[in-house]
Each structure stands twice: as C-alpha cells, then as structure tokens.
Amino acid sequence: MARMIGPKMRAAMLRGATPVLLAEIGHPDGTGYFWTGVGEIAWNGHTFTGAGALGSVAPITFSTELALRDITFGVRGVAPDDAARLGSEVTGLAANVWLASLEDGRIVGEPAQVVASTLDYQALETTDDGAVSLAVIGKGGFYTLERALDEVWSATSQKRIYPDDTGLDLIETLQNKELQWTRT
Numbered sequence: 001m002a003r004m005i006g007p008k009m010r011a012a013m014l015r016g017a018t019p020v021l022l023a024e025i026g027h028p029d030g031t032g033y034f035w036t037g038v039g040e041i042a043w044n045g046h047t048f049t050g051a052g053a054l055g056s057v058a059p060i061t062f063s064t065e066l067a068l069r070d071i072t073f074g075v076r077g078v079a080p081d082d083a084a085r086l087g088s089e090v091t092g093l094a095a096n097v098w099l100a101s102l103e104d105g106r107i108v109g110e111p112a113q114v115v116a117s118t119l120d121y122q123a124l125e126t127t128d129d130g131a132v133s134l135a136v137i138g139k140g141g142f143y144t145l146e147r148a149l150d151e152v153w154s155a156t157s158q159k160r161i162y163p164d165d166t167g168l169d170l171i172e173t174l175q176n177k178e179l180q181w182t183r184t
Helices: 007-014 080-084 155-161
Strands: 018-025 032-035 040-043 046-050 055-058 070-078 094-103 106-126 132-140
Touching: 007 094, 007 106, 018 046, 018 055, 018 106, 040 106, 070 106
Parallel strands: 032 046
Antiparallel strands: 018 032, 018 094, 040 046, 055 070, 070 132, 094 106, 106 132
C-alpha cells in the first residue's frame, strides 16, 4: 500500500487544492464508491458519490507499532427502506480509502492509498425518530495473524496446487481406520 504523495498531488496541495477522501467499500450487492464532498466525481473509471457530512471513516492512524485497529466506515441518515436492503453479509470483502486533492471539481495527480482493509461486519442503529445510521467495521493490516486458518489440507487441495503429487492420497482412507498397535 503506497502512502507517498506524488509530485502533481503535492503541487496541487501547495496551490490550495482541497484534500478529500475517496472510499471504495465492498458489498454483496455491488461495490460502493463514495467521497467526502457533495455531488459526484470520477476517478479510476468509477463515479464516486458524495457523502458529505453524513459519511465518515475513522480512525485513520499510522504507527510504527504492529497493532490491530478496526476501521469504521459510517453513514448517517439512511432511509429505512434502504437500510432494510443492507442486512447482507460483508465479511471478507475489501474496503480501500485514498487521500486525493480536488481542484476545479477534478482529482489532481494520483491519490495516495491510506487504508486497505478487509470488512468484518456491519451494524445498523435506528433512533426514535426513525433515522438510521450504518457502520461497517473493517480490519486493517495484520489482523489475519490472530485468525485461525480456514484451509484444511486434503488430497484434493494438494492436487490443486501440485497436480502430480500423490503424497496425501492415503490420508482420507486413514480417517476412520482402526489400527492395532503391537510391540515388536
């Protein structure tokens, strides 16, 4: 993940360009593209919809420490009808955030990626007046170090990687086999 600000973006910032965040958030119904302003802007072949003051990404922190931090992508003021469609599972989908500079309604230079995360879960909260807030929680960095592996080695999985290997062919036959151990 590159955090370097390129020369065009740096020059635009020095001229007073507006710093904005671009967010790409995975969802089973399709990836959502949002930015911190109002209206629509285009970048990298996608149209980003402005979330304005209703959207948030927090916290974005950098440290030399090897630490696991949750990243919350939030939006307030979701219509109840739209909120009903958001109950899908987001676990394992990707979410990315870039820092960009905006000049005359266009992105200047190459945005710098500041977040690359894997989504974990989402939470909806409804207030008494019916307003709905959505929070999608992502895991950044090395969170997979604390997670058990999902892979179970079998002859089939081994052959996907090494088609000619027969080293695990007999493992499945040993699973329920009763062996009589004797002294020799």
